Amino acid sequence: MQKSLIASAVALSLLTACSPQPADTTAAVKTDVAAIWPKLDIAVKADPAVEAKVDAIMANMTLEQKIAQMIQPEIRDISVDDMRTYGFGSYLNGGGAFPGNNKHATPQDWIALAEELYQASIDDSVDGSTIPTMWGTDAVHGHNNVIGATLFPHNIGLGAANNPELMEKIAHTTAKEVMATGIDWVFAPTVAVVQDDRWGRTYESYSENPAIVREYAAAVVRGLQGHADGDFLSDQRVISTVKHFIGDGGTVGGDDQGDNIATEQQLFDIHAQGYVGGLSAGAQSVMASFNSWHGDKLHGHKYLLTDVLKERMGFDGFVVGDWNGHGQVKGCSNQSCPESINAGLDIFMVPGDWKALYHNTLAQVQDGTIPMSRIDDAVRRILRVKVRAGLFDKPSPAQRPLAGKQSLIGHPEHRAIAQQAVRESLVLLKNNAQTLPLSASAKVLVAGDGADNIGKQSGGWTITWQGTNNTNEDFPGGSSIFAGIKSQVEQGGGSVELSVDGSYTDKPDVAIVVFGEEPYAEGHGDRETLEYQRGEKTDLALLKKLQAEGIKVVSVFLSGRPMWVNPELNASDAFVAAWLPGSEGAAVADVLFGQADFKGTLPFSWPATPTQIVNMGDKDYAPLLPIGFGLTYTAPSTLSNALSEDNLEGETAQKAVDILTGTVQKPWEIWLYSGAERLSVNANTHSIGALKYRTIDKEIQEDARKLSFAGGEQAGIRFASKSFFREDLSALLTAQSALTFNVNVQSPISGPVLLGMNCEGEGDAAGSCDAKLDISATLAALPANSWQSYSIDLKCFAQNGIDLKRLVVPFDLSSQQPLEIGLADIRLIPGEAANATMQCQN
Numbered sequence: 001m002q003k004s005l006i007a008s009a010v011a012l013s014l015l016t017a018c019s020p021q022p023a024d025t026t027a028a029v030k031t032d033v034a035a036i037w038p039k040l041d042i043a044v045k046a047d048p049a050v051e052a053k054v055d056a057i058m059a060n061m062t063l064e065q066k067i068a069q070m071i072q073p074e075i076r077d078i079s080v081d082d083m084r085t086y087g088f089g090s091y092l093n094g095g096g097a098f099p100g101n102n103k104h105a106t107p108q109d110w111i112a113l114a115e116e117l118y119q120a121s122i123d124d125s126v127d128g129s130t131i132p133t134m135w136g137t138d139a140v141h142g143h144n145n146v147i148g149a150t151l152f153p154h155n156i157g158l159g160a161a162n163n164p165e166l167m168e169k170i171a172h173t174t175a176k177e178v179m180a181t182g183i184d185w186v187f188a189p190t191v192a193v194v195q196d197d198r199w200g201r202t203y204e205s206y207s208e209n210p211a212i213v214r215e216y217a218a219a220v221v222r223g224l225q226g227h228a229d230g231d232f233l234s235d236q237r238v239i240s241t242v243k244h245f246i247g248d249g250g251t252v253g254g255d256d257q258g259d260n261i262a263t264e265q266q267l268f269d270i271h272a273q274g275y276v277g278g279l280s281a282g283a284q285s286v287m288a289s290f291n292s293w294h295g296d297k298l299h300g301h302k303y304l305l306t307d308v309l310k311e312r313m314g315f316d317g318f319v320v321g322d323w324n325g326h327g328q329v330k331g332c333s334n335q336s337c338p339e340s341i342n343a344g345l346d347i348f349m350v351p352g353d354w355k356a357l358y359h360n361t362l363a364q365v366q367d368g369t370i371p372m373s374r375i376d377d378a379v380r381r382i383l384r385v386k387v388r389a390g391l392f393d394k395p396s397p398a399q400r401p402l403a404g405k406q407s408l409i410g411h412p413e414h415r416a417i418a419q420q421a422v423r424e425s426l427v428l429l430k431n432n433a434q435t436l437p438l439s440a441s442a443k444v445l446v447a448g449d450g451a452d453n454i455g456k457q458s459g460g461w462t463i464t465w466q467g468t469n470n471t472n473e474d475f476p477g478g479s480s481i482f483a484g485i486k487s488q489v490e491q492g493g494g495s496v497e498l499s500v501d502g503s504y505t506d507k508p509d510v511a512i513v514v515f516g517e518e519p520y521a522e523g524h525g526d527r528e529t530l531e532y533q534r535g536e537k538t539d540l541a542l543l544k545k546l547q548a549e550g551i552k553v554v555s556v557f558l559s560g561r562p563m564w565v566n567p568e569l570n571a572s573d574a575f576v577a578a579w580l581p582g583s584e585g586a587a588v589a590d591v592l593f594g595q596a597d598f599k600g601t602l603p604f605s606w607p608a609t610p611t612q613i614v615n616m617g618d619k620d621y622a623p624l625l626p627i628g629f630g631l632t633y634t635a636p637s638t639l640s641n642a643l644s645e646d647n648l649e650g651e652t653a654q655k656a657v658d659i660l661t662g663t664v665q666k667p668w669e670i671w672l673y674s675g676a677e678r679l680s681v682n683a684n685t686h687s688i689g690a691l692k693y694r695t696i697d698k699e700i701q702e703d704a705r706k707l708s709f710a711g712g713e714q715a716g717i718r719f720a721s722k723s724f725f726r727e728d729l730s731a732l733l734t735a736q737s738a739l740t741f742n743v744n745v746q747s748p749i750s751g752p753v754l755l756g757m758n759c760e761g762e763g764d765a766a767g768s769c770d771a772k773l774d775i776s777a778t779l780a781a782l783p784a785n786s787w788q789s790y791s792i793d794l795k796c797f798a799q800n801g802i803d804l805k806r807l808v809v810p811f812d813l814s815s816q817q818p819l820e821i822g823l824a825d826i827r828l829i830p831g832e833a834a835n836a837t838m839q840c841q842n
């Protein structure tokens, strides 16, 4: 966040950057669809035999059975009996969801769950349906939820390799490991063409170059599903999904789930190219995106989902929603969203709220809100894909040829393909005096916290959703970067010492320092600038220390995006962008030590400043290094050792962060809770347990909020970030800031009033980070029944355990006693700490 603060500047640069024509602010007004969108030549053709089979199945289906086909719950939220009762058309496991919640589940455990749910789906004893269900998973860089699976480099590294044949092999290999666990369907490839690398999903993108994404999308779809005229969806293949439709890589400010304001022509030229490639190759599903286009959420976008994608481009598979994405459409909630279906969504991805959504959807068809023709179209599409995939003919998951084959998971041949990908993905940015390749008979020091850290080198979507909390033991069969260096040096007669902090006993000839970004996924990875280590530059200090000691420094940089690393480049003799190589880290050493020359080239332009948003084709294209750049051993290194180290902090100086200023500011949302109940505020008045909430007037209409606590149980109001994404507000702490707001105390204070902050969100694996301070005494001292300003030094929260680098809730006010209180103008203001009502010791 805070990106919103500089969002308008970015919006401008985006528009001037990628549009040959002047910005068209009326882009949301659609043109004639045929003028921009082509009819695609799709490899998988309509087949009368398939349609006849679908007709026959549908002829006997009840409305309930049809709705069930459109509901996709998550394994953590359903039982086998739920499947028997409802007969869901599909289900998923989210990132970091395993059978029995066991991270170490074996392929047999996965198969057992697939088999049970499949058998329940074809058991007609309760729902009368025998239609097989199907299981979808995020195998986005290999079968990444499964311990021991081959983990390929994340897409950004594969883009650097620029090798479509290799991509097809990787995808086929992934399909086989997925089939070994009984899963039918993969939510990949991501075909975002990222235009602002501050986006947390940049590493899921192959390139800023639409042509690479188009070609790769086709290769991956063929690798996953097989060729349309070959072993299409055979028992060695899985259904693929091109995602997220459309424009996810082009939101203003690189905001995850944000707004794309490209013109319709840009939408096609840049963001649609992966669909042109993937759909032409026969992808059977498309995932709708969380983002909006000119303010309208894609999950409710009839024009783009139906007119463009289905009718014009000719896609005849199904559109699946993203994780509760329908709930973000105006007028919808996770439990109810006829708008999405009417717009063209065919399957709701609704992890937990499936029961309410199922019943509401049913009622909305019965009362005519959703036309029956739309339901029939959605179900026809789902069944068409199931017939094409042979789900009615294939044996049950446990009986399929690859089922439960432990040997396929992380098979040596699969790892060899991943190792090739690692070698080809490395991009050499700097190589003074041909520092690389290194001699394997040298005395080598290996430093940095990424050197012997398979979790860090694998990034997000690795065993867990965020990719955090993994140790090397979680990667049986995998290898760290250090392991590869060690084996090269040992074979070459040199010596090697591993020392994270760069200390040594025996002075080395060369130091290889492996460092970079910590794992993240989705909005948790959104950043305000591209500066690496925007606070304390501990890795730079390490590089400088080694150089000062007269040791040659080779930097191996792990990151999910290009970053501004000028100081780190200056402090390196050679610098390798290694992206996120995955489980086969040892292959990095093959290239460092001369077994294979560098081959990778930049899939994204490398920024010249922390705030530069730069893409190929920009009018004044001036990155530090252009897309396509990449040295080989013998190429002359052109980077200076004195690149500008000005991080332009002045331009990005800390500004106030608004939370509630009349309206709730982005990215915050209001939640109310009482005891274990909670609700997301979407109206002017709410009542939940012991708490009543309403908007009131302070200066202008409805600019303040009134809370009435009845007492009895702990109830409160909480401002949390959108989707509970972590926000880095640590710069506010350095800027001596205070949390400030206006209060109007309208009843006696009869007990503790807690003001809290919190760093936990849903899916946050990073552990507890929660502080609640009792402010009742200071509140009681304020004059009653009038608006008073109140502020509290941010340090008070930091000292009580809040990590402002990953804040989720900046304001949480609660009480267990009766209390009437007004609230307004909630902000975090730099420089206010010294004047705060509530101070803390230093």
Ligand code: BGC
Binding pocket: 092, 093, 094, 095, 138, 187, 243, 322, 323, 522
């Ligand atoms: C992501 C998708 C993913 C889905 C299921 C969402 O949050 O945006 O890419 O496929 O979750 O895990």
Ligand code: BGC
Binding pocket: 093, 094, 095, 096, 097, 323, 465, 723, 762, 763
């Ligand atoms: C799931 C992910 C999903 C995310 C969306 C997590 O709990 O495991 O798959 O993408 O939530 O917010």
